[in-house]
Amino acid sequence: MAIFSRGFTGRPRxxxxxxxxGQFLTEDFPVLSAGPTPTIAEADWSFTIKTELGATHSWSWDELQALPFEDVHTDIHCVTRWSKLATNWRGVSMDTLFxxxxxxxDYVMVHSTGGYTTNLPLEDILDGQAWITTEFDGEPLEPDHGGPARMIVPHLYFWKSxxxxxxxxxxxxDAPGFWEQNGYHTYGNPWREERYS
Amino acid sequence: MSPRDWLVGTVVSATQQTPNAKSIVLDVPGWHGSTAGQHVDVRLTAPDGYTAVRAYSLASTGPGQQVELAVDLIDDGEVSPYLVEELRAGDQLEFRGPLGRWFVWKPEQTAPVQLIAGGSGVVPLLAMIRAHTAAGSSVPMRLLYSVRSPSDRFFADELVAASGVDLTLVYTREVPDGWPMAPGRVTKELIASTTTPATANPAVFVCGPTGFVEAVASALVDLGHDPVSIKTERFGGS
Incomplete structure (x- = not known):
C-alpha cells in the first residue's frame, strides 16, 4: 500500500x-557499536577456533602475521542503510584458518572482546568469503572500526563482520548472536533486504 | 501486525525544536506502542516510485496510537530536509517499527539510570525519561545533555520541567546569559563530577554523534564503569 510523499522528489538518481x-552510498565510514570501543594491545590479542570435540586452534598476533595475507577489495553494506563501495582491506582468509x-x-558463532557475538553458516565464511583483517586502506585498523583485528564477511550486512x-x-x-537476538535477521543478505527478524 | 509491516501515519503536528530540527507527532491507527529507546524506519516515495528510507528514534513511548519523532536536518541529507522543511500537519507518512531491542529502558529495570546525550541524541533518552515519569518510577535517573548553544536544545521546556530526572546541561559553543560556566566540551572530569558514579552500578545510555559517544564511553570506562553496563548509539560518519 505505498503512498506517495507530497513534495518529495529524492536525490537525482x-x-x-x-x-x-534500500541502501545509499556514503564516502564516510560510520561507526556503529553497541557499547564502548575496547582498547586491545596486539600483544594481548589472540584468535581461537573451538570445535565440538573440544579441539582448539589458536593464533597469537605474531602467529597471525606469519600467515599469508590477502588484499581484499570489496563493497560493504550496513543494515542502517549505508553502503561503501570498493573498500580495501588486508587480512588472512578464513580458509587458511580453517x-x-x-x-x-554446519554453523559458527563468532565472539568478540566485550561480549559481542554473531552467528553464521560455516559455508558463508569459507571459499574466499571471509577474512580476519588488520588493515583498512593501507593503515592499521582503527579501534573504533574493530582494530586491531576485525572479521569481515562482506556479502552479508556488516553487523556480521x-x-x-x-x-x-x-x-x-544456527543459534542467534547479539543483534540476531535483538530484532535483526538471522542471515542478513543485503540483496534480499534481510534486515529484521 | 509485525514491526516489518509498513504503517501509514497522519501528521498531527510538526513543531520547531531547534533552528534545524522539528518534532513530528503522528496519529497511527493500529500502532501498538513502543519501548523507550526504540526507533522506526521512515519511508518516502517519489512520484516515479523511487523510495528513500532512514531510521529515526522515537521520542514517544508506551501504548497509544500517537507516535512522536524528532528529526535534525542534515544539510546534504535526502530524507531529513523533507521531514524538517516540507512535511506539515495532515500529510501522510509511511513508517514501520518499533525496531531495536538493545538500546531500550523498561520501567521494571531497577538499576539507577545515567543518560548522556549529544545534540539530537537526546531523542531516545527523552523517551526513557517519559517512560520513567509515566511509570512513576523511583529509580534515580540523571541526564547529562551536551548542546552547542541554548537554541540547540531539543525539548528544552519539557526537560527542565521533568521532575523525575536530574538534568545537567553542558554548552559547547555558547552559553545562556548568566550561565556559571564557560562553553566547553564534555570531559572526563565533568562526567566524574556530574554523573552517577560507577560504584552505584548505573545502567548507562549514551547517544550522539560518533566522536561524542566515543569520547564519553571511553571516559566512562576510565572512570570504572563496566563496559557491559554502557549502551551506546552513534550517528554520523567518522
Missing part, C-alpha cells in the same frame, strides 16, 4: 547496480 535495495579444523557442525574478533565456536544449529 542513476542506476547503481552495485547498490543493494585448513586443519575438523568439525561436523564482527569487530574486535577473538574467536569462533562451531555450533550444531
Amino acid at each position: 542513476e542506476a547503481q547496480p552495485d547498490l543493494p535495495p 585448513a586443519d579444523v575438523e568439525s561436523s557442525y 564482527a569487530k574486535w574478533v577473538r574467536g569462533i565456536t562451531m555450533q550444531r544449529s
Whole structure:
C-alpha cells in the first residue's frame, strides 16, 4: 500500500547496480557499536577456533602475521542503510584458518572482546568469503572500526563482520548472536533486504 | 501486525525544536506502542516510485496510537530536509517499527539510570525519561545533555520541567546569559563530577554523534564503569 510523499522528489538518481535495495552510498565510514570501543594491545590479542570435540586452534598476533595475507577489495553494506563501495582491506582468509579444523557442525558463532557475538553458516565464511583483517586502506585498523583485528564477511550486512574478533565456536544449529537476538535477521543478505527478524 | 509491516501515519503536528530540527507527532491507527529507546524506519516515495528510507528514534513511548519523532536536518541529507522543511500537519507518512531491542529502558529495570546525550541524541533518552515519569518510577535517573548553544536544545521546556530526572546541561559553543560556566566540551572530569558514579552500578545510555559517544564511553570506562553496563548509539560518519 505505498503512498506517495507530497513534495518529495529524492536525490537525482542513476542506476547503481552495485547498490543493494534500500541502501545509499556514503564516502564516510560510520561507526556503529553497541557499547564502548575496547582498547586491545596486539600483544594481548589472540584468535581461537573451538570445535565440538573440544579441539582448539589458536593464533597469537605474531602467529597471525606469519600467515599469508590477502588484499581484499570489496563493497560493504550496513543494515542502517549505508553502503561503501570498493573498500580495501588486508587480512588472512578464513580458509587458511580453517585448513586443519575438523568439525561436523554446519554453523559458527563468532565472539568478540566485550561480549559481542554473531552467528553464521560455516559455508558463508569459507571459499574466499571471509577474512580476519588488520588493515583498512593501507593503515592499521582503527579501534573504533574493530582494530586491531576485525572479521569481515562482506556479502552479508556488516553487523556480521564482527569487530574486535577473538574467536569462533562451531555450533550444531544456527543459534542467534547479539543483534540476531535483538530484532535483526538471522542471515542478513543485503540483496534480499534481510534486515529484521 | 509485525514491526516489518509498513504503517501509514497522519501528521498531527510538526513543531520547531531547534533552528534545524522539528518534532513530528503522528496519529497511527493500529500502532501498538513502543519501548523507550526504540526507533522506526521512515519511508518516502517519489512520484516515479523511487523510495528513500532512514531510521529515526522515537521520542514517544508506551501504548497509544500517537507516535512522536524528532528529526535534525542534515544539510546534504535526502530524507531529513523533507521531514524538517516540507512535511506539515495532515500529510501522510509511511513508517514501520518499533525496531531495536538493545538500546531500550523498561520501567521494571531497577538499576539507577545515567543518560548522556549529544545534540539530537537526546531523542531516545527523552523517551526513557517519559517512560520513567509515566511509570512513576523511583529509580534515580540523571541526564547529562551536551548542546552547542541554548537554541540547540531539543525539548528544552519539557526537560527542565521533568521532575523525575536530574538534568545537567553542558554548552559547547555558547552559553545562556548568566550561565556559571564557560562553553566547553564534555570531559572526563565533568562526567566524574556530574554523573552517577560507577560504584552505584548505573545502567548507562549514551547517544550522539560518533566522536561524542566515543569520547564519553571511553571516559566512562576510565572512570570504572563496566563496559557491559554502557549502551551506546552513534550517528554520523567518522
